[in-house]
Amino acid sequence: MINKKSIERYIKNLFHGEALGVDIKKLGEGVQGAGFLVEVKTRGRTMQYVIKGLFPEGLEHDYPADRAGVFLLDLEEFRNLPQHVKAVDVLSEMEDGSIKSIGGGREYYLLMERAKGKHYFNDLAAFSKKERLEPPDIEKIRSMTSYLARIHSVRKDSRHLYWRKVRDTIGHGECLMGVFDTYPDGTISYDEMAAIEKKCIDWRVRLKPKFRRLCQVHGDFHPGNIWFQNNRDFILLDRSRGPWGDAADDVTALTINYIFFSINNSGRVQGPYLEALNLFYDRYIDETGDNELFEVLAPFYAFRGAVVANPVFYPDVSTENRHKIISFVHGVLDDESFRVDKVNEYIKTR
Known part of the structure; x- marks a missing residue:
């Protein structure tokens, strides 16, 4: 040893x-x-x-x-x-x-390369001024789905690491419970936070037998960490919380933003945002054949929903739209399997 x-x-x-x-x-x-x-x-x-x-x-x-x-x-x-x-x-x-x-340090820092390009949040903001996706938008989504399909094809056999990823998604200080602990008082009630957390624990039991899904992940594949140099090539920042997990972690980290930006713009998921959501899932499933993905997305969407509903991270979201995101979280957790065609139903569940 x-x-x-x-x-x-x-x-x-x-x-x-x-x-x-x-x-x-x-x-x-x-x-x-x-x-x-x-x-x-x-x-x-x-x-x-x-x-x-x-x-x-x-x-x-x-x-x-x-x-x-x-x-x-x-x-x-x-x-x-x-x-x-x-x-x-x-x-x-x-x-x-x-x-x-390596002992004795008062603080620790990470030195890394500088990324160049424009982060994907710019594209999401621009969707609000469009009636439909344009060819560059489609090309970027195809580039991201192909990338995820490629890294998710790298598998590892370890039930412990899979169980840890699911457990961390719920209980880690950077994930669902930790994010809720940063909410200002009055954003949502403690009882509602607990209700979401309890539903996620029930989902943890359902996901435990699915440990063979363990694959290579980025761990924080959200728009701020995706920097495009052109319509196809991008570089990533800030891989997080370990190299192994469920593909659902990366998928929800990105796709929650199509839902969030659309709700924030129009109160529902529609237009280019809904088109992007459908395109992403169609392309990803076509490239991976991972139809089981829809059966495991719920607790990962709960974590990501808690992030975008957090007024500390996104202070300009209206109270009404913030509650719609929380309703989306409940709706997904209450369903047997996530369905893209029910995304607006999830928003109305509470």
Whole structure:
């Protein structure tokens, strides 16, 4: 589980050459991970430390970033509780097998390339001035469906990761429950939030047997993260919450915006927005053959609906239209399977 030679080199460097010997042996393991005793001999004394590692499956320890997050919090907080052992450092094993310290940071930042182009929100806003989709609009939708069909064709066999994606969609701090917790008081009642959350938990049970749907995802395929250079080519920003999930996550992240923008413009889903919604699903299903998709969309639409109905994120939406989005969420959750031809019925359900 650990690279003993690299850790030995790290310990010797930590002691600035004063370590005469380093002995590492396994202490044991439990449900979450394993512990290793590190004995360091210097002139005149022997010191003992323990290295802990976490198993990389289940309990939300699936990705290296998950495990790093656990240990970084341990490093920060062990010292703040009386009579608790102190954490010394957080170690990262690099691609070449070397060990690097990542502990002690006050904050963490991501350095990345700059995206160039225009985000897809521009196109959605322009739909309001059109009677129907134009050829460039159609080409962009075809480009996005083809891209999603391609990445979603990469599959992985792991019920734990699928169950985690469904669970995270409901309970993660960036997803349904976390988004609801950012709503200003009075936006919707706590009881209504709870009703939506409970319906999603029922959907979680229904989706559990569908773990073979697990596939590669972007995780936040919404218009602000899709930057077009022309009518066909685009670059993506901000992949989120892990590389594996259900295709429904990416599909709803985009398509909720056809629904949201249309409601915000006219109070119902119509015109180019409805045409885009139909075109997207027709093209995507044609390219993937994933007719089962409609049976799993509901909790993902609930999360995405909660996002676009949030006045913190979208303050210019009227109260009436905000409630229509919440009604859409209820309508989709109450149906057995999502149907595009019922989208305006869902809006009227409450």
